[in-house]
Amino acid sequence: MDVARVLVESPIPRLDRLLDYAIPDRLKSEVVVGGRVRVPLGRGTRHIDGFVVELGPPSNPLLHLAEIDSVLGPIPVVTPALWSLVRAVSDRNGGSASDVLRIAVPKRAVRVEKKYSIAPRQSPTPAPGARTSLALDYGVTDTQEGPTLVGFVQVADRVRSASGGVVVVVPDWRDLQLLGRALEGTPHVVWDSTGTPSERYARYLDVLSGEASVVIGTRSAIYAPVADLGLIIVVNEGDPLLDEPLAPFVHVRDAAILRQSLEGGDLVFASQTPSVELHRFHDLKYVEPPTSRQSLPTMSIANDTSDDGNAARARIPSSAWRAVREALTRGPVLVQVSRPGFSPSVVCSACRTPHKCAQCTTPLAGNREGTSLCRVCGNQPVGLVCSHCGGRDISFAGVGSLRTADELGRAFPQTTVILSDAEHRHLEVPRNPALVVCTRGAEPIVSGGYEAILIVDGDKELMRPGLRTSENCLRWWGTAAALCAPGGSVIIANVGGGFAGQFATGQWDDIVSTELRDRRALGFPPVTRALVVTGSIPELNSVRALPECQGFRVLGPAPVKTGHRIVILADYTRATAAVSAIRALVISTSSTSIRVHCDDLGVFDEIDEN
Template structure:
C-alpha cells in the first residue's frame, strides 16, 4: 500500500485541468493533508510546478510507478473541500479551468502573515477555553430587527435558506452618509452573526464596500468583519483569507471574487446590484458573480439574496421560473420622479428645462443638488462646425476632444494634439462642441448659479462625500458622492444620449444609473429626468423596475436574446472554430435546425474568426463539455505542432481557440 496525493496543478493550460496522482514520500505523509500548497514534478515539461493537494487516499502500488510529491510549500490548508467543489462546478459550467478560479480567490502566500496566524492559533489552543461571548450585542440585535421590520418574513426566509430578490429602500440613511440599502444588508448579516453563522456580501466597487463597512463597524466588533478586495496589500489580503480559515463566524465584504470566500458556516450570500458590469469577471473563465452565487447556494444550501434598486432581466427570469422568490417591502417607497421636458417658448435644444432649473434653484436654498451627466471631461465629442462630421485624429482615427473652449483639440486614444485640423468631408477648419462633459456642465451651471460652490465628481476627480451645505455636484453616472441627509434635488441630464448606445441592455443600464442616483435624494426631494420618454422613463417615474425587466424579457423571448437563451463566443483560427462548431452540431442536434443558433464565423483580425452560439439552458452542460473538449484538443494539437517546430528549429505555434460562455451581448 502507498499513500497517493491527488493534486490540482496551478496552470493555465486546459489539458492540465484535472487531478494528477502522486505518491507521498514517507517523510511528507504527516504534513500531506487536503488543502495544502504543494510542488510536484511534471514529467512532460521536465520541471516542478505548484499545485493544491485536493485529496489523500491509500491505494495499491500501481504497475507503473507514480512520481513522488516534491515538497509541501506550507502546512496551512488554504483550499477547503467546499471551495474546490464550487470552483470545479463553476469552471465546468463556463467551460474553463478550476485553477483559474482559485487563482482569483486564494491570495499568494505571505510567509510573515502566515507565521503570525499560526502563532495566534497555537496560543489560542494552549489557553484554557472560555465561554465565547456573542459577537453581536443586544443593542445591535435590536437595531437589526428594526431595520428588517419593513420587510416581513425576510429574517425567516434567510434562516430557511431561500433564494430572494429584494428591492432595496431608495433613500439615504438617516444616521450616516450612506444609502439605506447598506443598512438593510448589514442588518441581514448582523442577524446571522448573532446566530453564530457567517455572511458573504458581494458589492461592485470600493465605494459600496466602504458604505457597508461603515455601518458594520458601528454595530459589531472589528474581528467579526473581514474585508476582501484587491486594493489591499498582499500581506493584508492573505491575513484576511487566513482569518476565514478560523472556525469563527464573520461577515465578509468584498468585490466579485468574494463570492467564493470560504467563510465558516456560511448562512447567506448577498449580491448587491448584480447589473453592475464590475461584477462580471473579465478573466478566464469569466464567471459572473451572480452565477457563482447561484452555484454556491445550490452546493451549500445557504440563503441567497439579490438586492438592488433595479431588477436585472437575469434575476427576473429566475423569479418567473420560481427559482428565486420576490420579497417586497410591506410599504412601497419611491422617490418623487418628474419627467422634465422643454415647455412652450423654451428652446427645443435647451439642456436644462425651466422646471428642472427651478428645482435646482429651490434645492440650493437648503443643501446640495446633484446633476448627473453622461461623460467626463469638458467636450468629449467635437464635430465639424459646417457639416457636423465627427472630428477624428489623423494618426489613429480616434475621437478628438477639447479640454477648454478655444483649446487645441487632442485625441482621446493616442493623446496627440491637432492644431491644424481640417474636415475630411468639406475641408472646413472650424470645430464645434457636440456634447458637454462634467467639466463643461460645471462651467455652464456655475455661471447660471453665481456664488454657488460647484463640485465635479468623475473618474479624474473622485469624491465620495459632500456636506449638507448648498453646492452643485456635477457627477458622471456611477461616480455620484453621498450627501449628508441626501440631495435636495437630483437632475438627470443626457438621458437621451445614454439610450443611443448600441447595446442590448442599454435600457436596463440606464434605468440602473438613474435609479441609483435617485436613491441619493432626500425624502420628498424632486428627481428630474430630462428629455427622456418611453418605457424606461415610465419605469423610473412609477418606480416599477421589476415590471420593466418583465417587459424586456417578453420582448427578447421571440428574438432568442440573452438572458432568455445562453450565448457562447468561440474565437480562434478558422479551422479550430469550424471544428468546434461541427462538434457542437453533433452533440446538440437541435442547434443546426434552429435558425440563427450559430452566428458567424466572422473575421476579427490577425487571421482569427469569431462565432456566437445561442442555446437553451437545458443544453448548457452538453455545450460546455463539448466546447471544453475542443479547447483541450486544440491545445494538444498546438503543443505537438510547437514541439515539431522546435525540433526543426522553427517558430512555435500557440493555442488560439478561446471559449467564453454567457456573453451578455450579441456582438460579433
C-alpha cells in the same frame, strides 16, 4: 500507498485536471489536503506550484509517479467546499480551475502564515436554504461613521440576524464603504483589492481560520472561505461590475447560486432596481420575488426648452432649471451626466467620422484647451487626419462631465460646483448648497440626501443601440434616485416615450417584464446562454460541427481583433454539454486560438461603463 492529486497552477487547458504525485517519506507528515506544493512537470526539468486537492490511491497503479518536490507552507488554503465551487464555476464557463483559484486565493506571504495554525476542513453538508429577492428602500441615513444608504441598513440587519457565516458582495468601493458604515458595531472583514499582498493574505487566513465569520467585499468575496455558511447576499446583482473580467468570466450571481447549492444557507439578491435576469428567476419560481416594494421619491419629466443661455448649453430645460434653483436654497443638488471629461469624442468636421487613438484605437476625447486626448493611454495627438475623407479639421461632439460643470458654474455663478467622476473621486460631499456633477456610478453621498437630482443626457442614453439600454438606464437613474432627500425630487430632462413615463411613475417591474418578453421573442439572453467563441474560420467551423452545438441559433462569424467570432445562443438544458464539448475540442488540439466567453452580453452592445 496514498498519492496526492494536485492541480497545478497553469493556464494550459490540458493541465486542467488532477495529476497524481507520489508523496516521499520525508514529506508525508507535511502534505495536507488544500495545501500548496511544488511538483515536477513533464520530464522533471520544470517545477511548478500547485494545490493538493485529494489524497487517495493512485489512478493507475502500474504507472511510475513523480514525487512532490516540496511543501509550500503548512496552511490548507483550499478547502473542500472552495474546490467544489471552483470546479463547478470553471466547468460551467468552459475555463480552467487554476484561473478561478488565482482570483479566489491570494498569493502566499510566508511571514503571515507563521501567526496561524489551521487544520484542514471537511466537506460541508448543505442544508436547504431559501432564495429570495429584497427590494432596498430609498433614502440616506446617518451613522457614527457618516451617512449611508437606508438600503444598506436593511442589508446590515439581515447580516446581524443570520445564523452562521455571512458573505455580502457589492459592485464597487463606494458600496463597500457605505455598507461598512451600516455595519458599525458588527465585526467583519473587508474583502477587496486594497492593501498589500501580505494584508490581503492575512484577511484570507482570518476568514479561513474562523476568526472572522462576516465578509463584505467586491467580486472575489464570493469565494471567501467562510465556515458554516448561513447567508449570501448579492447587492445590485444587475451591475456589470459583478461580472469578472478575467477568464473564465464568472458572474457573481452565477457563483452565488452554485455556492448555495453546494454549501446550503440562504441566498438573497438585494437591489434598488429590478433586473431582467432576476425577473426571469421570479417567473421560473426559482427565486422568491420581494414581499414588498420600496417607496420612491417624487419623480418628474422636464422636456421644455430653456430661456437661459448657459442653462440651455448645460442641457437643462426651464422647469428643471427653476427646480434646481429652488432646491439650492435648501441644500445640495446632484446632476448626473452620461460621460466623463470635457467632450466625449473628437470627430471630423466634414464627415463627422470619429477619430481614434493611433496607439490603442480608443476613441479620442476633447479637453477644455481645445486639443485631443486619449483617456486610456494618455496620448495627445496633433495634426489629425480623417481616415474616411482625409479632412484635417476637427470638432468636438457631445458634452462630458467637465464641460457640464463649467457651464453650470456660469449658469449658477454664486454656487459651488463639485465634479465627481473616475478622475475626481468623492465618496461624500458636505451638506452645503452646491451643484454636484457626476458621471453614472460616481454619485457621492450627502448627509440627509440631495434636495434635487437632475438626470441629463437621458435622451442620448435611451438612443444607444444595445440589448441592455433600457435596463442600464433604469439602473443608473434608479441608483441616483436612492440618494434623494425626503421631500426632494428626481427630474429626468429631455426624455420622452413610454420608458420615461414608466420610470417616472415607478412602474419599474413593467420595464423589465417588457424587456424580458422582447428578449424571449428574439431568443436572446437571459432566455438563452450566449456562448461567444473566437478563433479562425476553420476553428469556428469545427465548433459549429460539434454534435452538442447542433440545433442552436448561431450569429456570425463577425471579424474581431483576434480573428473571427460566432455567438451560439444555447438553451439552458443543453448549454452545459455544448460548453464541455467546446472545452474538449480546445484540449484535444495541440495549437488553437479558440477562446470561449460564456454569457458575454457585451457583444450585443457597446455601452461604455466608465
